[in-house]
Amino acid sequence: MKVLVLFAHPAFERSRVHAKLIRAVKQLPGVTLRDLYEIYPDFDVHPDTEQKVLKEHDVIIFQHPFYWYSGPALIKQWMDLVLEHGWAYGKDGNELKGKYMLQVISTGGNEGAYSPEGHHGHVVKQFMLPFEQSARLCHMHYLPPFVVHGTNQLSEQQLDQYAQGYTQLLQAIQAGQLDLQRAQQLQELNSLTGIPQITSASK
Amino acid sequence: MTNESFFYQALVYLATMVVFVPLAKKLNLGSVLGYLIGGIIIGPAILGLIGHGGEDLMHFAEFGVVMMLFLIGLELEPSLLWKLRAPILGLGGLQVTVTALVITGLAILFGLPWNQALVIGMILSLSSTAIVLQMLGEKGQMGSAAGQSAFSVLLFQDIAVIPMLAIFPLLAPQGAAVSEETTSLIAGQPAWARTLIVLGAVTGLVIGGRYVVKPILHIVARTRLRELFTASALLLVVAIAVLMTLVGLSPALGAFLGGVVLANSEYRHELESDIEPFKGLLLGLFFIGVGATIDFNLIVEHPMLITGLVAGIMTLKFAVLLGLGKIFRLSREQNLLFSFALPQVGEFAFVLFSFAGGAALLEKDIVSTMMAVVAITMALTPLLMLVFEKWIQPRLGSAADQADREPDQMDERNPVIIAGFDHFGTVVGRFLRASGVKTTVLDLDSDRVDLLRKMGLKVYYGDASRTDMLKSAGAEQARVIVIAMATPEKNREVVATVKKNYPHLQMLVRATDNNDAFDLMNDGVLRIYRETVDTSLRMASDVLEMLGRRAYQSQRAARMFRRFDERSLKGLSAYRDDKQYVNVMRERIEELQKLIQADAYTNMMIRDAGWDRENAEERN
Structure with missing residues (x-):
């Protein structure tokens, strides 16, 4: 399967988490990476270009930090402009039909904070409902997110583990080895990779 | 002057302007040279169309210089003038003093009595404000270091004319009939009274400019009659000139002061655009007059004397200017420009020489010879400038300037x-x-x-x-x-x-x-x-915003325009030397217009479906 990573980070230069993750993506052959804040610093997303790229891929990944329980503004701008009526959804909007969509998210809070009992009261996937339903409206399969938790407390070693897990995940998707049916049932894709539980360790 | 002769004269002068100035411009000679050549051709030497009216014309047209200084004053805010005080007093003062003393010394060597020598020295130290400022302005050099220095020197010279006029009668030989200017109110007053009157007039000018002229202009402006404003502007300049003449000051200097006083006022640009055409016309007439007064008979009779005097005076003035420019740290190129601009003798020389002649200070022979010399130096200035620009300046940029100043x-x-x-x-x-x-x-x-x-x-x-x-x-x-x-x-x-x-x-x-x-x-x-592309587009998108378009859409359209423009520029470069260029260009422009319209109206509504909820809902 052909993988497209749409990466959105307004302060990429200050993010050690995404620096590692992006390096991992770049090392993988066959994955298309689009750094949206670099391509569209003026927010003038070109629908034609983006739609052409989308058609060439099977799995669309939004990689971004978790801002106000959602993505950075450019992600929303991208969706507003690219997912057009009559193209992505609506009567004749079938261009994205059957593709997969998922998010790779970094959060400051740890896993415990994103739980029904935690500080934020919901798991990350629940906050992603608008994305999930958007994917569905565009006839896509929505997969649960791959989440890097507690970014402020992660050691270099733990970060490397996340990057490795991300690589494994992408490789599995590319090779068609990911059990998509099973994956759709999960809260996070993290458990499919070799990332150890680190919530308690970092506390 | 009968009407007939008035129209005839107007015909001759205006036709001269219209024929010769564009011709000179076409040949890259500058307008000043055009007027001068026109004057020579219609003057007694060649066509004889204006006989010996050149001098009368000049006295009348000198008023153009007054207007020019008024305009220069308008451009100069007092704070800027204050900043220029060092070059005005230092550079200007030294130029006048050194030049005057050297020429005086030489004249004494040539056997003139000391008082006559001093008079000639002082007069010849002056340069031509009219020619130099017009020329530098045309070449866009007024803002450069050379332009500023030249301006400072000229301003000081205009001030220096006043004491000169005051000194001349004292230099007159004992017993000679000293002809005072009959118009001057202060003739015959004791020295302290003269000083007081002069100070009073200048103070009156400054205060009057601020508290009387401004309100009057305000009232005139409210009548919304354009010609009335023009009349007021002219009246203002004429009134200043008359007042200054009455108290024995230079009208040009007074007009300059008046301009400075009004530089901060809201009517500055209005005044500028009203006076400007009159100034241009009068200065043009003045230059024609200079050309026409060149006495070619005198040149033919004493070719060596005249040539020697012209060459000597200009070389000497040039050398003094060059030396002073060096002292005042002008770069080599700027210093040469400064020195090539100012070596002529100025229009005040005509006034001062005839004054000195009238005061029996100088003999008639000397006066007429000097008048011819002065006119020739003025006529030569634009030519010198041309030589400088064509042959000297190009060599400076590459070799001389660098040799002069080592790279850091x-x-x-x-x-x-x-x-x-x-x-x-x-x-x-x-x-x-x-x-x-x-x-x-x-x-x-x-x-x-x-x-x-x-x-x-x-x-x-x-x-x-x-x-x-x-x-x-x-x-x-x-x-x-x-x-x-x-x-x-x-x-x-x-x-x-x-x-x-x-x-x-x-x-x-x-x-x-x-x-x-x-x-x-x-x-x-x-x-x-x-x-300019980015700035122009920012301006254009602001226009859209002022017309009520939403800011975001206006700026988005501007950005799209720029992207397209840059892309089509690349395409156009293939056709640049082609006859097709214009056609292809036209196609691109049409294409772009379509695109912009599509984007602004259609695209923003339909393409950007996500921003148009209601439409999308309906179509769902």
């Missing part, structure tokens, strides 16, 4: 080099500095380099098109070079040097217009920045 030693190793630091490069530099990026700045204008250094900016003097300069600017270590020289030719030279010797350097190049951009494309430059 640079010890910096910065990632960015900025070549060219005028208003364009400055913005780039300021922004980079504010963003914490270290830059090495090279500029070719030595005066600007000095100024910027005084302001605390590290700027180096040097020509970025030279490999060794780039090397010492750290081109080997740098990653990016911003090429923003003042002329396209210079930019391309730098591009060539960088491509040849430092291919690793990424170039960002300033272009003036599309053609310039095409040249740079041919040179293989990828990042080309046309000077």
Whole structure:
């Protein structure tokens, strides 16, 4: 399967988490990476270009930090402009039909904070409902997110583990080895990779 | 003067202007030379159309000089004038004193009595405000160091005319009939009273300008009759001139003061545009008069004497100017421009010589000879300037200037080099500095380099098109070079040097217009920045906003326009030398218009479906 990573980070230069993750993506052959804040610093997303790229891929990944329980503004701008009526959804909007969509998210809070009992009261996937339903409206399969938790407390070693897990995940998707049916049932894709539980360790 | 002869004269003068000035402009000679040549041709020497009316004409047209100084005053705010006090008093004072003393000395050597020698020395030290300022203004040199220096000197000379007029009667031989100006109110008053009256008149001018003229102009402006405002403007200048003449001051100086007083007023531009055409016409007449008064008979009779006097006076004045320019630290090129601009004798000389003749200070022979000499020096000035521009200046830029000033030693190793630091490069530099990026700045204008250094900016003097300069600017270590020289030719030279010797350097190049951009494309430059595109588009999108369009859509349309324009520029470069160019260009423009309309109205509504909820809902 052909993988497209749409990466959105307004302060990429200050993010050690995404620096590692992006390096991992770049090392993988066959994955298309689009750094949206670099391509569209003026927010003038070109629908034609983006739609052409989308058609060439099977799995669309939004990689971004978790801002106000959602993505950075450019992600929303991208969706507003690219997912057009009559193209992505609506009567004749079938261009994205059957593709997969998922998010790779970094959060400051740890896993415990994103739980029904935690500080934020919901798991990350629940906050992603608008994305999930958007994917569905565009006839896509929505997969649960791959989440890097507690970014402020992660050691270099733990970060490397996340990057490795991300690589494994992408490789599995590319090779068609990911059990998509099973994956759709999960809260996070993290458990499919070799990332150890680190919530308690970092506390 | 009968009506007939008035119309006849008007016909002759206006026709002379209309025929000769465009011709001179076409030949790159400048308007002043056009007027002068016109004057010579219609004068008694060749066509004889105006007989010997040239001198009368000049006395009338001298009023153009008064108007010019009023306009210059309007441009000069008092604070700026205060800033210029050092060059005015220092440079101007020295120029007048040194020139006058040297000429006086020489005249005594030639056997003139000391008092006559002094009179001639003082008169010949003056230069022509009318010719020089008109010429420098036309060449856009008023703002340069040479232009400012020339202006300072001329202003001092205008002031110096007053004491000269006061001294002349004292120099007159005992017993000779001293003819005072009959118009002067203060003739015959004791010295202290004269001083008081003069001071009173100047104070009155300043206070009157501020508290009387402004309210009057306000009332006149409210009548909304344009011609009434023009009349008031003329009245103002004439009134100042009359007042100044009454108290024995130079009308030009008074008008200048009046202009300065009104420089801060809201009517400044209105006054400027009203007076400007009159000034232009009168000055034109004045120059024609100068051309017509050149007495060719005298030249034919005493060719050696006249030639010798003209050459001697101009060489001497030139030498003094050059020396003073050096002392006042003008760069070599600016100093030469300054010295080539001012070596003639000025229009005040005609007044002063006839005054001195009337006061029996000088013999008639001397007066008429000197008048011819003065007129010739004035007529030669534009020619000298032409020689300077055509043959001397081009050599300065490359060899002499650099020989004069060694390129600065640079010890910096910065990632960015900025070549060219005028208003364009400055913005780039300021922004980079504010963003914490270290830059090495090279500029070719030595005066600007000095100024910027005084302001605390590290700027180096040097020509970025030279490999060794780039090397010492750290081109080997740098990653990016911003090429923003003042002329396209210079930019391309730098591009060539960088491509040849430092291919690793990424170039960002300033272009003036599309053609310039095409040249740079041919040179293989990828990042080309046309000077005005971004600013114009920002302006245009502001227009849309003021018409009520939403700001976001206006700016988005402007950005799209720029993207398309840049893309089509690349396409057009293939056709640039082609006859098809215009056709292709027209197609592109139409295409772009369609696109913009599609974007503004259709695209923004339909394409950007996500922003148009209601529509989308309906279609769902």
